Amino acid sequence: MSRIIFRYIFKETAVPFFLGMAIFTFVLLMGRLLKLAELVFAKGVPILDVGKLIFFMLPSFLVITIPMAFLLAVLLAFGRLSADSEIIALKAGGVGTAAMMPPVLTFAALAYLATTFISVYALPWGNTSFKEFLYEVIETRAAMSINEKVFNDDFPGLVIYVDNYNQRTHEITGILIHDERNPEEPSTIFASSGKLITIPEERTVRLHLENGSIHRSQGGNIYRLIEFSSYDLLVTLQQQKKDYRNELDLTLSELLAHLHKPGEDPKFRRDVLIELNKRFALPFACFVFAVIGVPLGIQNQRSGKAGGFSAALLLLMLYYILMSAGRTIGEKGIVHPAVGAWLPNGLFIAFGLYLLHKAATEQPIPLVQTVSDLLHWAKTHLGRQRRDS
Structure with a gap:
């Protein structure tokens, strides 16, 4: 040819x-x-x-x-x-x-x-x-985005509900958090306002909450109520990572x-x-x-x-x-x-x-x-x- x-x-x-x-x-x-x-x-x-x-x-x-x-x-x-x-x-x-x-x-x-x-x-x-x-x-970045007026379960072991969320400043109001990371001591947190702060290099998110209360049950008959003016809830995202290969x-x-x-x-x-x-x-x-x-x-x-x-x-x-x-x-x-x-x-x-x-x-x-x-x-x-x- x-x-x-x-x-x-x-x-x-x-x-x-x-x-x-x-x-x-x-x-x-x-x-x-x-x-x-x-x-x-x-x-x-x-x-x-x-x-x-x-x-x-x-x-x-x-x-x-x-x-x-x-x-x-x-x-x-x-x-x-x-x-x-x-x-x-x-x-x-x-x-x-x-x-x-x-x-x-x-x-x-x-x-x-x-x-x-x-x-x-x-x-x-x-x-x-x-x-x-x-x-x-x-x-990590997606966890910073919370939908308003719905129950969000993006965070491991947590269910979060907020009335309002500012996408730009990450400020939240009307907060309800149900924490089941420790199944033996589940707790429910209420707060009037707060802010989400992400730490990408550590794969953690800090929820800075203001003016609220923590309701925690221990065992069958023990109930604890803690009121706070300022409270930081640290969430480690590393536990989301599994053996994915x-x-x-x-x-x-x-x-x-x-x-x-x-x-x-x-x-x-x-x-x-x-x-x-x-x-x-x-x-x-x-x-x-x-x-x-x-x-x-x-x-x-x-x-x-x-x-x-x-x-x-x-x-x-x-x-x-x-x-x-x-x-x-x-x-x-x-x-x-x-x-x-x-x-x-x-x-x-x-x-x-x-x-x-x-x-x-x-x-x-x-x-x-x-x-x-x-x-x-x-x-x-x-x-x-x-x-x-």
């Missing part, structure tokens, strides 16, 4: 790839926007901190969207080349289907390396950083260490083995989509971009259904975890080789031809209806 043809096919694939990656990443991000918006509007978290959270989430999105965008790019590129009869021209010039694969496989290798780097290094870093930032910074947050070395750790829980060991294989199986989907995308794009002569986009969505949905099924049967021990993780790639690569054989021997694929004809009919029918109206 000449360098001109190589660069031409490579460029045809690159443009829809970056566009598809941006669209798919944005679509996945939309599912998190409601919770992120709640942090901004309900909890008063600065937008810059929310931006950091989005940045930490990007690796978990990109490890999925890069293979998705690559499949879409291949289908759109070869669908366009096929629809404009450029595939016929290439074959007439002696460039067969197999000879068109090098630029696509080169692009697949670049996408694979990028996805593998993200999956092995950036993904655990992003997941861990996201959770640490959420616990150590966001929740799972196999998705572990680095490659940590995953391998858990596999060889004596006495490890068998279920967790299976989860770790599945995650370890998935770190490499998911990036390998770029090569799988290259093998399956080229013949499908060539077969798609009549439906154009609509057919390519529809085929991409259908294949992606089927791939991730198989991936979920493989993970489930691997977790339950029905098959070896490695088999479950690589199951979608194995089935799709076999289907892709079948499609390549059909495309190389100029044989139509019945299912693809039927879908293409239906899309072409729908496009023609809708166009005729618009002209008639």
Whole structure:
């Protein structure tokens, strides 16, 4: 293959790839926007901190969207080349289907390396950083935001009710606090006014209360009443932080260490083995989509971009259904975890080789031809209806 043809096919694939990656990443991000918006509007978290959270989430999105965008790019590129009869021209010039694969496989290798780097290094870093930032910074600041005239349970062991809360000065009035941090001596605090003071570096919040009383019961028959003009209630947020790391947050070395750790829980060991294989199986989907995308794009002569986009969505949905099924049967021990993780790639690569054989021997694929004809009919029918109206 000449360098001109190589660069031409490579460029045809690159443009829809970056566009598809941006669209798919944005679509996945939309599912998190409601919770992120709640942090901004309900909890008063600065937008810059929310931006950091989005940045930490990007690796978990990109490890999925890069293979998705690559499949879409291949289908759109070869669908366009096929629809404009450029595939016929290439074959007439002696460039067969197999000879068109090098630029696509080169692009697949670049996408694979990028996805593998993200999956092995950036993904655990992003997941861990996201959770640490959420616990150590966001929740500390979010605890400073109390909703008026509702019972707030953001503080560990406390339920707080206030009549009024000043978001700017953090001053509160009409205060009721029920303290159950010591279950043997629960107490209820009333105060006319007060102020919330946060100490982020110590992950503590001090509630400075004025003109109130503390009602405390000790045992079954002892009741104590303490009145105060000024009282400081110190709340430690550190107890909110739990052991939040799972196999998705572990680095490659940590995953391998858990596999060889004596006495490890068998279920967790299976989860770790599945995650370890998935770190490499998911990036390998770029090569799988290259093998399956080229013949499908060539077969798609009549439906154009609509057919390519529809085929991409259908294949992606089927791939991730198989991936979920493989993970489930691997977790339950029905098959070896490695088999479950690589199951979608194995089935799709076999289907892709079948499609390549059909495309190389100029044989139509019945299912693809039927879908293409239906899309072409729908496009023609809708166009005729618009002209008639």
